[in-house]
């Protein structure tokens with residue numbers, strides 16, 4: 001039985017009427033930017049995220065870029081981050097004019113290693129940018145303490161982690177803000193592109209509102225140079241429908257993760273993901289390490305079972321960053337890139353589908 005990596009049609013089937021009505025509402029209103037849907041979504045997102053402000057933007061990439069701009073991060077500034085993330089994490093830094101400084105990850109959680117970050121701080125360091133990879137918060141106690149000691153900003157790349165928390169503290173706690181992505185395959189996915197920032201800082205929220213609108217609060221008056229980065233009203237309307245289900249969907253993902261732990265726990269050589277104590281993991285991805293990873297990918301493909309490699313090449317090894325970044329040794333990120341395998345994970349997944357994944361993994365290991 002084929003098993004998809006994610007099944008957006010299954011999700012849509014459950015909410016079709018509400019989504020269709022939401023889209024129709026926007027079309028009837030003919031208001032495609034701002035207005036009731038956008039404002040309603042921002043208020044509901046802030047409430048869901050337990051943050052003072054949610055600023056909706058055109059993408060997660062813009063959420064990062066505009067956060068950096070809001071904080072005045074630019075040329076001459078170094079920002080310490082992980083090399084084991086989606087490209088946008090560091091790409092947005094370069095687009096802001098800053099220099100990414102890559103520090104290694106922890107092998108268990110795949111998240112940025114606080115000790116490596118400490119070692120990477122220089123007088124040029126302006127911020128630390130942990131990524132809550134795969135839906136699990138990085139060690140935020142450690143990063144809050146390092147950033148306050150060093151007197152630098154702390155920004156969260158929470159693109160994969162809406163709904164995650166650390167020691168019951170929501171995203172944005174004690175940081176400048178958390179960047180979110182609503183890329184369609186995210187736990188909260190739009191019908192297109194979208195992003196947002198959650199922040200408790202009034203000044204940053206105001207700055208982001210200016211930046212997303214070419215620096216203008218009053219039409220044709222521009223206080224600063226920003227860009228055009230709005231969440232489309234159709235996306236806002238769709239996301240409002242989906243947001244009502246997100247807590248349940250995240251819980252379903254956690255239940256599926258528990259089942260994977262149960263059925264994969266005894267597989268020789270397979271390393272299951274490590275939970276950071278106190279972290280509420282929303283399992284955007286369920287990522288294991290597996291021997292002979294690339295052969296396993298081939299077998300999954302043959303059987304029509306979805307899987308993914310996030311990420312096959314760490315950022316510090318990407319051609320484009322050779323001149324534009326600085327990197328400490330990152331052996332764990334390099335090892336992870338050779339060993340990780342993301343298994344199918346979506347709220348509507350069935351136990352039969354998970355059993356099929358487990359059987360394929362067992363067959364792969366037996367073939368070795």
Ligand SMILES: Cc1ncc(COP(=O)(O)O)c(C=O)c1O
Pocket residue numbers: 059060061062085086088089131157159160180181182183193194195
């Ligand atoms: C860790 C991380 N950061 C940033 C982004 C960028 O988000 P977007 O694709 O919405 O621009 C993504 C998602 O794709 C991501 O996974």
